[in-house]
Ligand SMILES: NC(=O)c1ccc[n+]([C@@H]2O[C@H](COP(=O)([O-])OP(=O)(O)OC[C@H]3O[C@@H](n4cnc5c(N)ncnc54)[C@H](O)[C@@H]3O)[C@@H](O)[C@H]2O)c1
C-alpha cells in the first residue's frame with residue numbers, strides 16, 4: 001500500500017463510472033431488446049451473460065422454502081436480529097404529511113405517498129448479498145410500498161443463493177426473479193409478459209447495472225449510481241494498526257476497483273498499517289481482488305496536522321469514513337462529506353454493513369458531497385396540497401391575475417377572475 005503526500009490526494013479522486021463506449025452501447029442494446037422482445041430477450045441475455053438457460057425465471061415458493069430448509073437455524077436468528085435493527089433505524093426516518101391552516105381559512109400542506117411498486121436489485125456475481133436485501137427492502141416496507149419486486153442474477157446452477165432467498169422470506173417478499181445485469185433493470189423499468197413494470201428501482205450493482213439505471217432514469221426513478229465500495233479512515237496514535245488495516249481490507253475485498261485510504265498525522269501508524277495490510281491480505285480468500293484493489297486504489301496519506309487531515313477527508317468524500325482518534329465526536333463535527341461515519345475503535349465498518357441499523361447503500365465516488373444514504377425518503381414522494389378559502393381569493397385574487405398578465409398568460413388571469421362574482 002503506497003504512502004503518499006497530502007498534495008497527491010487529487011490522484012485518488014474518482015468520478016462516477018461512465019463505463020466504456022462499448023459497455024454503454026451494449027447496455028443500450030440490451031435495454032432496447034428487452035423492451036421490444038420481453039421474456040425472450042431476458043432469456044437470451046441470461047444465457048449469454050450468466051451462462052444458464054431458464055424456462056421459468058420467477059422464483060417459486062418451493063425454491064424459497066427449500067432455501068429456508070437448507071440454512072442453519074443460527075444464521076436465520078442472526079438475519080432476523082439484523083433485520084429488526086435495520087427496521088428500527090428506518091422507522092425513525094418516517095416523515096408525515098402535514099397541513100397548515102391560515103387565519104383566512106386556507107389550508108396548505110404536503111401529502112406523503114409511497115410509490116406503488118419498487119424494484120430491488122440484489123447484486124450477484126462474485127458474492128451473495130443477503131444484507132442488501134434488507135437494506136433495500138426494509139426502507140421500502142417502512143415507507144408503505146405495496147408491491148416490492150426483487151431481481152438477482154442466477155448462479156451457474158440456475159439458483160439464487162439460499163441466504164438471499166431466506167432474507168426475502170423473512171421480510172415477506174415473494175415476487176423474485178432470477179435475472180441480473182442490464183436486462184434485469186430493463187425488465188423492471190419497462191415490464192415483460194411476466195413482470196409488471198415498477199416505478200422506482202434501487203440497489204447497487206456492477207457497471208452494467210449502473211449504466212442501465214442511468215439509461216432508464218426518467219421513465220422510472222432510481223436511487224443513485226453506486227460505484228465500487230470505498231473506505232477512508234482518519235486515525236491518530238490512539239488507533240491500532242492491525243485494526244485499521246483489517247477495516248481497510250474489508251472494503252478492498254468487494255471489488256478490484258474498491259478504494260481504501262488511511263489519512264493520519266502519525267508516521268508510526270502509517271508504517272504499522274502498511275505492514276499489517278500486507279501481512280493480512282496474504283491470508284484472505286479473495287486475495288486477487290484485494291491485491292488489485294490495494295495496489296491500484298489503496299493509499300496512506302500522511303498529513304502535518306489534524307486540520308490538514310480533516311480537509312483531506314472532506315476532499316475524498318468517502319462512502320464510509322471511520323474516525324479512530326482521541327476525540328472522534330469532536331473531529332466528526334468538522335467533517336462535511338461522508339456517506340456513513342463510524343466513530344471510535346469498536347465501530348468497525350462491517351458493523352454498519354450488516355447489523356447496526358443504518359443503510360449500507362451509500363453515495364460513492366465523491367457524491368457524498370451532495371447525496372445521502374438510501375432511506376425511507378427514496379420510496380415516497382410528496383404532493384403539495386392547496387385548499388384556498390373564499391376570503392383568501394378575495395384578498396389575493398387581483399394580485400394573482402396581475403402576476404399572470406405580467407407573464408403574458410391571459411387564460412391564467414381569467415381562471416382567477418371568473419370567480420370574481422363569488423368574491424365581490
Ligand atoms: N454499494 C453497496 O451497497 C453494495 C453492496 C453490495 C455490492 N456492491 C457492489 O456491487 C457490485 C456487484 O457486482 P457483480 O458483478 O458481482 O454483480 P452484479 O449482480 O452487479 O452483476 C452481475 C450481472 O452482470 C451482467 N454482466 C456480466 N458481464 C456482462 C457483460 N459483459 N455484458 C453485459 N452484462 C454483463 C450479468 O448479467 C450478471 O447477471 C460490486 O461492485 C460490489 O462492490 C455494492
Ligand SMILES: N[C@H](CO)Cc1c[nH]c[nH+]1
Nearest residue numbers: 129131132229230353360
Ligand atoms: N460495504 C458494502 C457497501 O459499500 C455493503 C456490503 C454488503 N455486504 C457487505 N458489505
Ligand SMILES: [Zn+2]
Nearest residue numbers: 229250251353
Ligand atoms: Zn462491505
